Each structure stands twice: as C-alpha cells, then as structure tokens.
Amino acid sequence: MKTVYLQPNVAFEPLICRWYAWPFLMAPATLSLVMKNRLLPILESFVEDPEFHRSAVRNPKMRGGPFVDHDGDVAAAETLLAQMRSSVRPQLELAQALEKATELLEQTGKGNSLEPLYERIPQPLRGVVELGYDLHNHASLRLIEPLLYADALYDTSLQSVFLRPMGSKPRPFVMSTPLIDCSGGVLVNAPFADPLWDELARAREEGLDEPAFASLRSRVQQHCADMTRFDSLFTETPPAIRHSAPPQDGVRVRYFGHATLLIEGAGQSVLVDPSFAYSASAGLDCFDFHDLPQHIDYLLLTHNHQDHVLFEFLLQLRHRVGTVVVPKSNGGFLQDPSLRMILEKVGFKSVMELDELGTIALGDGSITGLPFLGEHSDLHIRSKLGYAVELAGKRVMCLADSNNLDTAMYRRIARLVPSPDLMFIGMECEGGPMSWLYGSFLTKRLSREHDEARRLNGSNFARAKSIIDDLRPRGVFVYAMGAEPWFSHITSIVYDERSIPIVESNKLIDYCMTRDIPAERLYGKREIALTQQATGSVGVNQDTP
Structure with a gap:
C-alpha cells in the first residue's frame, strides 16, 4: 500500500x-x-x-x-x-x-x-x-x-x-x-x-x-x-526532514527570511513572525518547513501588518503550535483590531496577549514584551511588541520594525532588561506613506504633505545606532527588510545598492564593526549559535551563510 x-x-x-x-x-x-x-x-x-x-x-x-x-x-x-x-x-x-x-x-x-x-x-x-x-x-x-x-x-x-x-x-x-x-x-x-x-x-x-x-x-x-x-x-x-536538535549547552537561532526567526534552547522552541520560502521557487538556498521542529512551544507575532502576520503560513503551522503570543490591541479602535480575536477565529486554541514589559516564564528563561514605537504612521496602535527571549542563559532581542522616535525609551528599557547576546532590528527606513495601508479608514483625505510625512518606516542608521548604544548587544543583525525574492508578492520591495535602507543599514554594520560587535544584514538563510563556551561573544555557525 x-x-x-x-x-x-x-x-x-x-x-x-x-x-x-x-x-x-x-x-x-x-x-x-x-x-x-x-x-x-x-x-x-x-x-x-x-x-x-x-x-x-x-x-x-x-x-x-x-x-x-x-x-x-x-x-x-x-x-x-x-x-x-x-x-x-x-x-x-x-x-x-x-x-x-x-x-x-x-x-x-x-x-x-x-x-x-x-x-x-x-x-x-x-x-x-x-x-x-x-x-x-x-x-x-x-x-x-x-x-x-x-x-x-x-x-x-x-x-x-x-x-x-x-x-x-x-x-x-x-x-x-x-x-x-x-x-x-x-x-x-x-x-x-x-x-x-x-x-x-x-x-x-x-x-x-x-x-x-x-x-x-x-x-x-x-x-x-x-x-x-x-x-x-x-x-x-x-x-x-532536516531539523536537528540545538546545542545542548546553548541556543541556536535560525533565520528563515524576512522577519522569521526560530530560537531553540533549553528544551524550548520559539518561532517569530513565520513566513517561509517554497524551495522550488526560492531562487537561493533557504530554510523551509522541513527545518522546523515537530512542536513549536511559542509562536510570537510582533505586529498586525501583512508582512508579519501571514495566514498562508499560520494555517500550515497551526497543528504544531502550542501557544501564540500577540500584543494587546487598543480595545475596539478601528485601526487596531484585536489580533487575539482574529487568530481565535482562524482556529488557534491557545492565544495569549502580552503587554509591554509583560513576561512569560519558560523554565529558567522567559519571553518579555518590549515597547515598540514607530512604523504605524503616528496612529495610536497598541498591538505592536518587540520581544526579549531568554533561554539557557542566552538572550535574543527581536525588535521588528521599531523606529527609535524617542531615545529616552530605550534608555529606560536598558535599566530593566539585560543586554542581549543578539539583537535583530528592521531598517526598512523609507516605508510607504500612511495612505498606502491605512487610507481605507480615513473619512477625510490627508494632504499630500501629511501623507508623505507620516510613513510606515523603521529606524535609520542614527536611530538604530542609538538603540545599540543604549542596549549594548553583543551581536547585531539587520532583518525584516523584505528583500528575499520569495517575499516580493507581500512587500513589492526590490533594493539596489543605492536604496536608502541598504545605505543606512550598511552604515550601521560598519559602525558595529568599529565597536567590535559582529554585525550583518541577513538575507535568505542564516544560523547563529550561542554556546556557554562563547559567553560574552557571539558564536556563529559558518555553514549557513
């Protein structure tokens, strides 16, 4: 048979x-x-x-x-x-x-x-x-x-x-x-x-x-x-099936493209903003479904934009996910619908709302929600979080498309949250105008000046540099750029060397190198290993550049 x-x-x-x-x-x-x-x-x-x-x-x-x-x-x-x-x-x-x-x-x-x-x-x-x-x-x-x-x-x-x-x-x-x-x-x-x-x-x-x-x-x-x-x-x-266990004495982070990270260690698996390539259409080497563990303990969603909440992949992962973690919404305001309600209607049985600086215990580790400014066109939208994930004594910070609009906020966070071993930050710092995403909700058309000023953008070099100076990560990775060829149907983004996000993220990488902080702009596929022997540094698996 x-x-x-x-x-x-x-x-x-x-x-x-x-x-x-x-x-x-x-x-x-x-x-x-x-x-x-x-x-x-x-x-x-x-x-x-x-x-x-x-x-x-x-x-x-x-x-x-x-x-x-x-x-x-x-x-x-x-x-x-x-x-x-x-x-x-x-x-x-x-x-x-x-x-x-x-x-x-x-x-x-x-x-x-x-x-x-x-x-x-x-x-x-x-x-x-x-x-x-x-x-x-x-x-x-x-x-x-x-x-x-x-x-x-x-x-x-x-x-x-x-x-x-x-x-x-x-x-x-x-x-x-x-x-x-x-x-x-x-x-x-x-x-x-x-x-x-x-x-x-x-x-x-x-x-x-x-x-x-x-x-x-x-x-x-x-x-x-x-x-x-x-x-x-x-x-x-x-x-x-290509998934293998992470190092017993540390944490492994796999980058699947755009904003997708798989963080594994201490018997826990945490997946962030899932999207994957289909191998036949990727055009380059990549991780896909077969590189995932059979069970995902926590699936984290950073914010309610179409390039971070993809039902195409959520439906395919639903049977192997324990708990979905989402940021709280503004409670009934049109521009900020509840992600929890949406996911429950999609069929997820365990959806947890996390507030800013709220924490979920993971044995000896934790997941902490981090405040997230910017990228939402100055609208009051609460359903957005960065995450600090701690496993096996190692700390990974996922800041998604955070725009450092107020450096004082990150100085306050630095007093409450330990410095991360790895920081992932988006730098799509150009972004579309407000009307590109939220225009359908406006009863009065914005002036062109206001529409262009209120953009869907993340941090540029100066703002990302300030985050790094305050939070002092041991390794920095620029991600969530929408650059992979299999993601253009969602973002419509095509970069070249003159594109502002590429120029600005290059500046950040150069700055980190002058500070002896390993840094890289991610593309396609990456694996980073954090081991106990590498305390105070970043151990990188060079087999998956």
Missing part, C-alpha cells in the same frame, strides 16, 4: 472574496472599509481599463501600486467583480454606517453629551459601538469587537484556500491582485478554522496511506468544484 505526501512546494493561499487574506481582511470592520474603498475600486478600474493596469504593472516605478496583475481574460475579472458585489453587501452597508457615524460625531460631538446620538447611529452599527470622548473633547466610536464577530458580518463563506504548486514564476503583488484565474491549482471553499487544513499540513511530513488519502480527498471534494489537479499536489517521495 503506497504512502503519499503533500509536495513541499504546495502553497496554501488564504483568500477572502478571492483576495489574499491579511489581518485587515479578517476583522469585520476593517474588511468592510478595505473592501469598499480599496479592493472593489481596484478591480472596477481593471475591468474598465485593463491595458492601463498591465502597462503600470510592467513599470518598476509603479511597483506596489493599486494595479491588477492579470494578463488573462477580462471576462473572468468581470465575473469575480459581480460575485464580490453580490456577496459583500452587508459589509458594504457596515462600511457606509462607519463613515456616516464618524461624520455624525465630527459634526455634533463638540463636548456636549453623546447619549442622544445612539439613536442616530446607522442600523448596521446599532448595539456594537460605544461613543465617547478623549480628554481633549475629541469624539470617536469604539467597536465592541466580539459582537461584530458574533454577527453575520463575520462571514466564513467568504473564506477559501487556493492550493497550488509554486514554481520559479514570481507571484503577483497580493494587495492589488485577486485570484482571477483558478486554473493553476485547487480552490477549496472551506473556512480557515476548518481542521481540514491541519490534516493537509500534516500530510507534508507524515504522509497518507491509501485509505487516509481517499478520506482526505473526499473531505476536500465537499468544498471544491474542480478536483482535477488535486492528486498532482501529492508525491510518493518522502520529505527530507
């Missing part, structure tokens, strides 16, 4: 209304506004003038813009547009209600009591909002998020997953291009929380005998109109 395995290059592309799922498409309120103000207009524009979009996609200067990358039949896009308009009517009504309620508060919330306004709130929002002022008499509404998820506004019938083998062809930029042509894979219309995805993910390594495969096939078929390519997603060749 033969055993088959899910092929290592099969992607799980999570979709909502056939658009790649990112956090703002999961929370009901943000979905409604992104659908109304971004996704539908992009697809409508493509249907009206496809050649304009095709020309823009070919222009490198337009990369990351609102242009659909589809050179196939426009009729298929027209069909998808009609389906979207029909299926998201309740969400569009919610979007209109949010905009009208905001206008109502702006016009009438002048310091007087807001109680009479509850009767004037549009019907889709009745019962799910609280009206209030800040201490400066600015009126706003707070969403009661659990009630939104309990309503039909959270519609799992909009969710699906596209299974397809990845090759060398680049993927289109997912924030501008929906899945229009399904001919290259298998579209499965099952919710993200369905245990079906755990079974499929297990099949990548555990394999299925003939009865088990038939059972799985039958379950998929219940949610799939076309099973033609399903069998071709499997192989009889067993996978090459």
